[in-house]
Amino acid sequence: MGSVGEVRQRIRAVHAFCSGLPGGLPVATDLAASLAGEPYAHSFREALLRAAVEGDPLERALEESLSRHDGAFREAILSLARGADLESSLEVLRRFAAAELERESRDISLRVGVRTTLSYAAMTLLVTASVIGSIPPESMAPLSLALSSVMMAVSALRWVRWRRGSP
Amino acid sequence: MEERISLMESLAAALESGYTPAAAIIELARANPELKRPAQTIATEGDFARGLSEAARVFGKDSPLAHILLSEAEPRELGRLLRHAAASARVIRQVEREREAMLQWHRRVCRLLSAVMSASAVIMGRAASLFFQAFVSPQTSVEFSLAVMCLGFSALVLSEVGDDPRWLAVSPASAMAAHLLMRVLGA
Numbered sequence: 001m002g003s004v005g006e007v008r009q010r011i012r013a014v015h016a017f018c019s020g021l022p023g024g025l026p027v028a029t030d031l032a033a034s035l036a037g038e039p040y041a042h043s044f045r046e047a048l049l050r051a052a053v054e055g056d057p058l059e060r061a062l063e064e065s066l067s068r069h070d071g072a073f074r075e076a077i078l079s080l081a082r083g084a085d086l087e088s089s090l091e092v093l094r095r096f097a098a099a100e101l102e103r104e105s106r107d108i109s110l111r112v113g114v115r116t117t118l119s120y121a122a123m124t125l126l127v128t129a130s131v132i133g134s135i136p137p138e139s140m141a142p143l144s145l146a147l148s149s150v151m152m153a154v155s156a157l158r159w160v161r162w163r164r165g166s167p
Numbered sequence: 168m169e170e171r172i173s174l175m176e177s178l179a180a181a182l183e184s185g186y187t188p189a190a191a192i193i194e195l196a197r198a199n200p201e202l203k204r205p206a207q208t209i210a211t212e213g214d215f216a217r218g219l220s221e222a223a224r225v226f227g228k229d230s231p232l233a234h235i236l237l238s239e240a241e242p243r244e245l246g247r248l249l250r251h252a253a254a255s256a257r258v259i260r261q262v263e264r265e266r267e268a269m270l271q272w273h274r275r276v277c278r279l280l281s282a283v284m285s286a287s288a289v290i291m292g293r294a295a296s297l298f299f300q301a302f303v304s305p306q307t308s309v310e311f312s313l314a315v316m317c318l319g320f321s322a323l324v325l326s327e328v329g330d331d332p333r334w335l336a337v338s339p340a341s342a343m344a345a346h347l348l349m350r351v352l353g354a
Contacts, residue, residue, distance in 0.1 A: 015259050019252045023244070080238055086251055090258055097262040103245055108273050112327055119320035123288055123313060125293045130309065137299050137307045144316035150318030155326035162329030 007104040014076050018093045025058045025081055026051075032077075043069065054154050072099060112113040122147070171226050172260070174199060175253040182246030189215055191242075192222050201225050274330040278337055281321035285338040286315040286345035293349050314342040 007144065013036035020031035026048070033044035043065045059081050064123040066074045076096040080089050129135045135143070174195070181191035189209045196206030202225060209218035210303035292310035321338035 011259070011262060015255055019255045020248070021249050022251045056271060064352075086254075089251075090254055093255055094258050094262075097258070098265075101262065101266055104266070105269050105273070108270075108328055111274070112277060112280065115320070115324050115327060116284065119284055119317070119323070120287075120321075123291060123316060125304070125308065126316075127291055127313070131295055131298055137295075137303060137309060140309045140312040141315075143314040148315050148319030151323045155319075155322035155332075158326035159332055162326070 007100045009037040009040060009101055010073055012036055013044075014073070014080070014093055014096050016078055017044075018089050021080060021089050021090070022086060026072075028080070029058060047114055056080065058154065169260075172253050172256050174202075175226060175249055179246045179249035179253060182242045182249065184240065187242055188219060188245060192218065215253065235279055270328055273328045274325075276329060277324050277328050278321075278334050281334070282319060282337050282341035284324075285314060285317045285342040288313040289342045289345040290349065293346075310346065315340065317342065 013032055016035035017028045017032040020028035029048055032049060033041050035041075035132050036044060044062075045059040046065040049056065050056050050065060051058040057066075059078075062081055063078060065073075066077055071098075072102055079092055086093075098163055124134070126140065130137045177195055177199075178191055181194055182188065186194060192202055193206045193210055196202040205218045205221035205225065208214050208221055212218075257354055289310050291309075292313035296308040296310055298303070299309070315336060318335070318338050322332075322335055
């Protein structure tokens with residue numbers, strides 16, 4: 001399950017590569033190496049280095065250095081590298097971005113579903129425990145306050161991360 | 168963003184019609200005040216490299232244009248590059264809009280979940296309190312405790328989709344509404 005910011009990173013990497021394509025494969029790779037975030041930029045830099053030092057064709061160097069990334073990302077970059085014309089390169093970018101958005105949406109649904117289920121399970125468990133006498137009803141208040149504080153702190157961190165990641 | 172893309176397209180058109188990058192920037196600066204400073208750097212100070220860097224910055228600090236402009240390509244080639252960069256920027260702008268719409272949809276769902284979760288927590292708390300009052304002690308109540316706990320869970324759900332933290336107010340409001348409803352119903 002990828003983080004929310006990761007989807008943007010991936011789209012940004014493919015966008016950078018696609019933007020430089022009319023200048024040739026080295027320009028596109030250089031552009032992606034400078035504009036994409038880590039770990040994607042590292043793979044593009046590695047491909048450039050491999051092509052320069054070992055003398056491999058850049059397309060093969062890209063194939064090897066992108067092998068650690070998932071299939072959809074690798075496929076998008078390699079189909080652009082294999083000489084897609086300008087119009088179809090935009091189509092590749094569009095299709096990749098649409099697939100990434102769909103994946104992000106599915107991930108969010110899953111995470112929200114898990115959080116909601118956990119919330120209900122935790123509340124039900126606590127109430128049941130106090131009803132059957134496993135925990136005294138008086139300890140519900142400090143327990144709730146402690147749990148709520150922890151969750152608030154985690155949420156605050158997430159909000160900060162979202163704010164940093166917003167355009 | 169739209170202005171930046173249009174500017175990119177104007178620059179591409181100027182380069183394609185034979186202007187050098189420096190001349191294109193000076194020409195476009197007449198109609199685009201944001202390019203005045205780079206044009207001035209090129210025309211009066213004669214610092215072409217710095218002028219190009221300044222022009223690139225107009226398109227955003229991480230715009231692909233910044234790198235393309237500095238790649239020293241032949242002007243017509245540069246024009247072609249820019250036109251393609253503008254077209255892909257349009258695709259990305261459309262993607263950003265779709266992403267925002269998708270996130271907005273998830274945010275609405277999360278607000279609804281937060282409200283429902285808080286109301287049901289209070290109802291569950293009321294049922295437990297009635298049990299305690301009947302069998303343990305008449306003063307015992309866990310409604311408020313569960314509402315506080317639910318506030319934390321609501322924050323967790325809302326922050327999952329980066330919603331505005333002010334929507335957290337939905338949770339106590341919904342808990343209060345559920346509490347009042349139960350009072351009205353006599354529970």
